[in-house]
Amino acid sequence: MKVNKKNNRLMRLLTLASIAAVLFAFVLEFNYTPSFILHSFTAVVAVFLIWYLIGILQLANEAPSIQTPFSILLGISIISVFSNVLFIGTQSTGAFGILNAILVVYVMLATFKIKNPEFLSPFRFLGVALVVAIAFKLSAIFFIGTRDLQIYVKFVSLLDILPLFAILRIINKTGRILHSNMAPAPSDQLTA
Numbered sequence: 359m360k361v362n363k364k365n366n367r368l369m370r371l372l373t374l375a376s377i378a379a380v381l382f383a384f385v386l387e388f389n390y391t392p393s394f395i396l397h398s399f400t401a402v403v404a405v406f407l408i409w410y411l412i413g414i415l416q417l418a419n420e421a422p423s424i425q426t427p428f429s430i431l432l433g434i435s436i437i438s439v440f441s442n443v444l445f446i447g448t449q450s451t452g453a454f455g456i457l458n459a460i461l462v463v464y465v466m467l468a469t470f471k472i473k474n475p476e477f478l479s480p481f482r483f484l485g486v487a488l489v490v491a492i493a494f495k496l497s498a499i500f501f502i503g504t505r506d507l508q509i510y511v512k513f514v515s516l517l518d519i520l521p522l523f524a525i526l527r528i529i530n531k532t533g534r535i536l537h538s539n540m541a542p543a544p545s546d547q548l549t550a
Contacts, residue, residue, distance in 0.1 A: 418474040484524035
């Protein structure tokens with residue numbers, strides 16, 4: 359995906375909409391079952407956001423070895439979205455959780471190898487946020503059989519906001535860089 363001001367604004371809006379959808383789904387989990395549409399929306403938005411992050415890494419001239427984990431995560435996310443849409447109500451997607459956890463660790467390790475100083479901190483925050491979110495989700499396995507499992511799982515689903523905030527931080531940083539690079543140089547400005 360091309361990284362420009364228009365796409366940056368669109369990705370910022372999609373990220374904010376996804377954060378709102380996660381919060382809305384969290385509220386619905388206490389009274390109702392959140393709709394399949396909300397979860398599908400956030401999954402599709404995640405695919406576009408990962409695709410945009412790859413574009414940002416290309417804009418920053420990062421090595422292909424840093425872009426590769428994001429590309430693999432993009433591919434697995436696309437497969438996961440299609441399998442969730444095509445096989446609604448089946449348990450055919452259980453392996454995606456473990457595979458996703460392994461890829462998240464791979465992505466986190468890649469974020470610590472970023473050379474561009476402007477994107478170093480935001481991408482590291484993204485890597486740590488992804489690992490924290492997946493670690494708490496996987497820790498729900500150890501609570502099976504306890505009476506607090508349902509409450510724990512409901513609050514763990516709220517952790518999906520952490521990576522979204524990290525991505526929003528990266529998108530905002532990219533917007534500032536695009537704005538400063540596209541602004542006319544002082545010698546090009548007209549004075550009245």
